[in-house]
Amino acid sequence: MTRPVAVVTGASAGIGDAFARLLAARAYDVVVVARDVARLEALAKELHDRENVDVEVMGADLTDPAPLKRVEQRLSDPMRPIEILINNAGFGVYGAFHESDVEAEMRVVQLNVLALTRLTRVALGPMVQRGEGAILNVSSIGGFQPTPMMATYGATKAYVTSFTQSVHEEVANSGVKVSCLCPGFTRTEFQQRSNIEADNMPGFVWQTAEEVAAAGLAGLLKNRALIVPGALNKMTASAVGVMPNVVARKTSALMAKFYK
Numbered sequence: 001m002t003r004p005v006a007v008v009t010g011a012s013a014g015i016g017d018a019f020a021r022l023l024a025a026r027a028y029d030v031v032v033v034a035r036d037v038a039r040l041e042a043l044a045k046e047l048h049d050r051e052n053v054d055v056e057v058m059g060a061d062l063t064d065p066a067p068l069k070r071v072e073q074r075l076s077d078p079m080r081p082i083e084i085l086i087n088n089a090g091f092g093v094y095g096a097f098h099e100s101d102v103e104a105e106m107r108v109v110q111l112n113v114l115a116l117t118r119l120t121r122v123a124l125g126p127m128v129q130r131g132e133g134a135i136l137n138v139s140s141i142g143g144f145q146p147t148p149m150m151a152t153y154g155a156t157k158a159y160v161t162s163f164t165q166s167v168h169e170e171v172a173n174s175g176v177k178v179s180c181l182c183p184g185f186t187r188t189e190f191q192q193r194s195n196i197e198a199d200n201m202p203g204f205v206w207q208t209a210e211e212v213a214a215a216g217l218a219g220l221l222k223n224r225a226l227i228v229p230g231a232l233n234k235m236t237a238s239a240v241g242v243m244p245n246v247v248a249r250k251t252s253a254l255m256a257k258f259y260k
Contacts, residue, residue: 003027003028003029003054004027004083004084005030005080005081005083006019006030006031006082006086007071007082007086008023008031008032008086008088009034009062009087009115010033010088011030011033011043011088012034012036012039013036014209015183015213015216017043017209018213019086019213019216020032020055021047021210022210022217023217024047024053024055027051027053029054029055030054031055032058033058033062033071034060037057037059040058040059041057044057056074062110062115063107063110063111063115068115071119075123081130081133082127083133083134084220085123085134086138086216087120089115090111090112090138091107091111093152094149094150097151109152112157112159117163124171124176127174128171128174131174131175133176134176134220134221134223135177135178136178136181136216136220137160137163137179137180137181138216140153140154140157140182140183141228142154143156143159144182164180168223168225169225177220177223178223178225179224179225180225181212181216181219181227181229183216183228183229184232184233184236187208187209207229215230216229
């Protein structure tokens with residue numbers, strides 16, 4: 001019997017790794033995409049041996065047009081259709097924007113916005129034609145308000161949240177599911193890679209990557225447009241929605257100083 005296939009970007013660690021494991025446990029063959037090929041190959045062997053599924057490794061820096069094109073070609077291959085796309089790859093840069101590395105800031109936009117948009121478009125067309133399939137774009141609760149000291153990152157996540165909900169409505173009657181996952185503080189390598197020191201944040205604000213991935217997949221299968229995992233994150237997102245913009249902005253700025 002042919003198993004359904006899922007593609008997970010940013011699968012070498014954190015939430016992406018958790019998604020790959022969760023999907024393999026549900027008997028999906030998985031295409032794992034990330035820059036770190038060694039990690040992907042180790043994950044592929046583990047999942048194949050434990051879950052008896054096929055795992056295809058695609059080493060790709062999605063900010064580079066050539067590797068991005070290879071992933072697009074895999075998504076659009078009519079002989080190997082994709083059932084689920086998890087657009088999880090993303091990163092941020094911490095620091096005052098006027099002091100930041102402009103090339104690093106541009107890579108944030110290229111990965112979080114441009115690559116995600118292209119992969120969504122390439123995967124969505126065949127899914128709509130078939131009348132089935134699902135796409136989950138990973139955003140952040142940081143996209144609900146301005147994020148001083150991570151200005152570009154927050155702006156990209158605001159884009160992802162708005163874009164994904166719009167596409168959700170566009171294909172609402174097509175049989176295709178499109179959802180946006182907005183996690184809060186999650187114990188992954190994101191903080192280290194973004195140069196964030198978040199050790200001062202209390203333990204109750206954190207979720208594990210496994211908790212976030214489980215909530216994301218459950219929400220996607222129910223075709224929820226917006227998925228905010230965890231009670232605290234739901235409260236935060238709701239509060240931001242009714243908070244005056246100036247208060248949200250100032251609060252976010254204070255938080256940035258607290259965890260750095």
